[in-house]
Amino acid sequence: MSTKFPDKAADPSAPAAIPPRERIVSSAADLFRKFxxxxxxxxxxxEAAQTNKMTLYRKFGSKDELLCATLRQVTQRAGAIWDELEREFSGDAAAQLKRWVEFQVDRLEQEPGGCDLANAAVELRDSDHPAHAVVQEFKNSQRNRLAAVCEAAGSSNPELLADTLSLLLEGARVSVQTSGPEGSSRRFKESCEATIAAFSSR
Incomplete structure (x- = not known):
């Protein structure tokens, strides 16, 4: 009598083990970024999500709705930085601000293709496209969080400092794409540190 071994457990990381909605969003994000x-x-x-159009449209009513879902996924990951900063430097806003700059430097090196949100906003010229609302809401919320940290860090003008740092970041992202990592973006950290020092009230 032969021994019957139990079936091999499914690999939880295999595509089929991931819920269809998550596979679709992840695949769409990768393809939008590449093409x-x-x-x-x-x-x-x-096809990339190993599903079919019927399932895709059942989960998302349109390609535009799917795009918005991919952008919201990006905002969730990017927005988590504030929670990390608070945990790592609780009560020390100056240290949080310094680490925010370092974090953005790392992202510039790791994401030479630029910001997915900004890239989407540039590609979608129709200002009424629903993706623009997702991008604007996130960018504004990030700027406001940055302003709050600048204020807590003792900046003489936290609103202007937050706007200036935001502009430096957006400009650095474009510079990486147009001039490469050895272009003006290489001075991003130095520029931020000089700007923060210029706005210091201490």
Whole structure:
């Protein structure tokens, strides 16, 4: 009599083990990043997610709705930095601000393709596209969080400092794409530190 071994457990990291919605969002985000929003269709997204168009449209009513879902996923990951800063430097806003700069330096090196949100906003010229609302809401919330940290750190003008740092970051992201890592973006950290010092009230 032969011994029957139990079936091998499914690999939780295998695509089929991941819920369809998550697979679709993840695949769409990767493809949008590689080929652009207009350069990829739902057929390719469904294939990459190992599903079909019927399932895709059942989970997302349209490609635009799917795009917004991918952008919200980006905002959730990017927005988590504030919780990390608070945990790591609780009660020390100056240290949080310094680490925020270092974090952005790391992102510039790790994401030479730029910010997914900004790239989407540039590609989608129709100002009424729903993705613009997602981008604007996130960018504004990030700027406001930054302003709050600047104020807690004792800045003489936290609102202006937050706007200046935000502009430096957006400019550095563009510089990486247009001039490479050895362009003006290499001075991002130095520029931020000089700006923070200039706005110090201490």
């Amino acid at each position: 652009g929003i207009r350069g990829i269709g739902v057929d390719a997204i469904a």
